[in-house]
Amino acid sequence: MSAAVKDFKSMGPRDLRCELDELYAEYIGCLDDCELEKWPELFTDKCVYKIIPRANYRRGLPLATWLSESKGMLMDRVVAIRQTSMYAPRYLRHLVSGIRIKGWEGDLLSIQANYLVLETLVDDVTKIFNAGVYLDRLAIVDGQLKFKEKLCVFDSIVVPNSLIYPI
Amino acid sequence: MSAAVKDFKSMGPRDLRCELDELYAEYIGCLDDCELEKWPELFTDKCVYKIIPRANYRRGLPLATWLSESKGMLMDRVVAIRQTSMYAPRYLRHLVSGIRIKGWEGDLLSIQANYLVLETLVDDVTKIFNAGVYLDRLAIVDGQLKFKEKLCVFDSIVVPNSLIYPI
Amino acid sequence: MSAAVKDFKSMGPRDLRCELDELYAEYIGCLDDCELEKWPELFTDKCVYKIIPRANYRRGLPLATWLSESKGMLMDRVVAIRQTSMYAPRYLRHLVSGIRIKGWEGDLLSIQANYLVLETLVDDVTKIFNAGVYLDRLAIVDGQLKFKEKLCVFDSIVVPNSLIYPI
Numbered sequence A, B, C: 001m002s003a004a005v006k007d008f009k010s011m012g013p014r015d016l017r018c019e020l021d022e023l024y025a026e027y028i029g030c031l032d033d034c035e036l037e038k039w040p041e042l043f044t045d046k047c048v049y050k051i052i053p054r055a056n057y058r059r060g061l062p063l064a065t066w067l068s069e070s071k072g073m074l075m076d077r078v079v080a081i082r083q084t085s086m087y088a089p090r091y092l093r094h095l096v097s098g099i100r101i102k103g104w105e106g107d108l109l110s111i112q113a114n115y116l117v118l119e120t121l122v123d124d125v126t127k128i129f130n131a132g133v134y135l136d137r138l139a140i141v142d143g144q145l146k147f148k149e150k151l152c153v154f155d156s157i158v159v160p161n162s163l164i165y166p167i
Helices: A013-032 A054-059 A071-084 B013-032 B036-042 B054-059 B071-084 C013-032 C054-058 C071-084
Strands: A043-053 A066-070 A090-105 A108-121 A126-141 A144-154 B043-053 B066-070 B090-105 B108-121 B126-141 B144-154 C043-053 C066-070 C090-105 C108-121 C126-141 C144-154
Touching: A013 A090, A013 A108, A013 A144, A013 B013, A013 B090, A013 B108, A013 C013, A043 A054, A043 A071, A054 A144, A066 A071, A090 A126, A090 B090, A090 B108, A090 B126, A090 C013, A090 C090, A108 A144, A108 B126, A108 C013, A108 C090, A126 B126, A126 C090, A126 C108, A126 C126, B013 B036, B013 B090, B013 B108, B013 B144, B013 C013, B013 C090, B013 C108, B036 B043, B036 B071, B043 B054, B043 B071, B054 B144, B066 B071, B090 B126, B090 C090, B090 C108, B090 C126, B108 B144, B108 C126, B126 C126, C013 C090, C013 C108, C013 C144, C043 C054, C043 C071, C054 C144, C066 C071, C090 C126, C108 C144
Parallel strands: A043 A144, B043 B144, C043 C144
Antiparallel strands: A043 A066, A090 A108, A108 A126, A126 A144, B043 B066, B090 B108, B108 B126, B126 B144, C043 C066, C090 C108, C108 C126, C126 C144
């Protein structure tokens, strides 16, 4: 963005944490503000986005509730949500807490963070929709941190209502 | 507060984020600690504090659940809560996540953040009371950031029980 | 950890906040990742860990839901949870928000932060388990911040199901 390219790999934890606070705030912001079109832009071209129950993840079982393997697939899903899917209108609201910097593995930065997603259906109270942990790997693309892999590992096997929007 | 006045407008995002973390922690802290008298002090003399359902906000409809237009009105409300209102005792508990720095517009700093407010009535479990987004504009007064405008845009049209305390 | 010992007491609020973000992320991370054995390591040898309802705390009543007074007692409890206790399997998920630096009192750093703990039982939805405020005192041991005292003051007198894991 700026003329001076950020050197993430030599950043101290303090600076890196600030960058991550911004990235995750932007991530949940674009989902909750219904700026869904901006969401795939936070990923690398080739990427993994997966929503998977904790029970499956722990046992190494592959079955996931959502699996996309490229930015194109994410964009495709956004178009589907906007234009073809039928579902009751709803709002999501994300909270993220406890961002942990797990370290660099080569050019990928491993991050872990807890999340809570609230859902509000029309004329209904706000309810817990989904909670779990993000297990993410970030890559540097054009001087910005992007999601190369994002696993949303959720605690409850029960998905109330239906999963329409990304977590 | 200190001899050296902070120059918020020339601060980088890292320093600014730290200031915001402190401000929002203080904001929710004085509400949840029942230090309600400190709450109006976080606003400018002339200010807007509004709690408004998302549906109304999005359509530009003016009807709000709470509207105060000065620090005096906020103080007045605190006195009402303390001395004249009748309501079942309750505790609130705020969580704030995803603070986004939207930028300066003249001397005002635009901030957005998700919030969740939990409510606990006597002999009852803790429940979700209200969730939504803060849309705030901050001004610098005497070297401190204060709320010039604070909109609490909440997701559910349903307010369980009644709204007594600020969000 | 590193050759250069961190000088917490002379740190500015910005650096200190980063350290606290990391400490609390690690605290909730080891609880939610089922790395329970790492949890006592975040405390000093002689310490106080207490989970107490707000009503009791406010009136100065001593009765607590959980009281441990040393790292050894914490380790003992972890062994009990792992090996002897009988309880339905469950996951906890912590969110922490609004970390406030209350200041140094001698060699102890006072910190306050809101928390929300979610619980997920097998084949059930995720529910609110416990919410309240951490009232903590941190000491410096071997160049690291450790909990000398951690009070979990919770809002609801009602503990759903049973309290097995730490808060």
